[in-house]
Amino acid sequence: MRSVSAEWQSASIAPSDEDLEICALNYDGIVHALPFPCRRDGFNWVDRSGGAHVDIHPTHWRKWTEPN
Numbered sequence: 015m016r017s018v019s020a021e022w023q024s025a026s027i028a029p030s031d032e033d034l035e036i037c038a039l040n041y042d043g044i045v046h047a048l049p050f051p052c053r054r055d056g057f058n059w060v061d062r063s064g065g066a067h068v069d070i071h072p073t074h075w076r077k078w079t080e081p082n
Contacts (some may be wrong), residue, residue: 021076022074023074023076024073025074028072029054030053030055030056033062034053034076035047035051035079036048036070036074037072037075038070038071045073045074048070050062052070062078
C-alpha cells in the first residue's frame with residue numbers, strides 16, 4: 015500500500031483539498047485501492063498524477079503518502 019494511514023474513511027466525507035488514496039468497487043464488485051493519488055473536485059474525482067477525470071464511485075479514502 016502507498017499510504018501509512020491505518021484508518022479508511024467513508025468516501026462521503028472525503029476532503030477536496032488533499033491528495034487521497036481511494037478505494038473503489040470494480041466491475042466484479044471487488045474493492046481495490048487505486049495506485050495513484052486522487053482529489054475530490056465537487057462530485058467528481060481527478061487523478062492528481064495526470065490531472066484527468068477518473069470515472070469511479072469510491073467507497074473509502076485515506077491520506078495519500080508517497081512510498082518510501
